[in-house]
Amino acid sequence: MLGHQPARAAEGPAWQALAGGAIVLFRHANAPGTGDPAGFRLGDCATQRNLDDAGREQARRIGEAFRSRGIAVGRVLASRWCRAQETASLAFPGRAEGEPAFDSFFDARERRDSATAAARKILEGWQGPGALVVATHQVNITALTGIVPRSGEGVVLRIENGEIRIIGRIQP
DSSP states (O other): OGGGHHHHHTTHHHHHHHHTTOEEEEEOOOOSSSSOOTTOOTTOGGGSOOOOHHHHHHHHHHHHHHHHHTOOEEEEEEOSSHHHHHHHHHHSTTTEEEOGGGSOOTTOGGGHHHHHHHHHHHHHHOOOSSEEEEEEOHHHHHHHHSOOOOTTOEEEEEEETTEEEEEEEEOO
16 A cells, blocks of 8 residues: 555645646546447446446545545536446536537447547536536547546546646546
8 A cells, every 4th residue: 555655645736736627537437347248228227337346436435535625526527328427426426417528439439539529629618617527438538638547547637728738647
């Protein structure tokens, strides 16, 4: 656990930015596997890869980290995939709004450019008040930032002069 302390200390600028109304893109919490099973149907969680108990605990820790720091959350957007919706709902009960721009394109790479452009437009329009929290997927975050986050990890950013500026990363 000692090795984890420097990573937590390095999160300071990210939390400060969020207190000032920045944006955080969370990869959904832990959901074992990759992609979605055959027969995946949007809106039917029984056909999807879902959070496990560790993922549910990660999601709760995300919300608790915001509350314990007194971070005001202006809006919570989430992919319509069940694992992203559950991450957002456990972290910020009653706040999650489904947003198709943040849906996974892992199994539909032809959607990468259009989904990324739609997500970027939302991010560029954010002006608060409070932080914008997004629960989405690794492919979406990587397309926007070049970062490959771990499950439950958040990438904190601001849009400055039309460019994405990475402030830091926060762990679940």
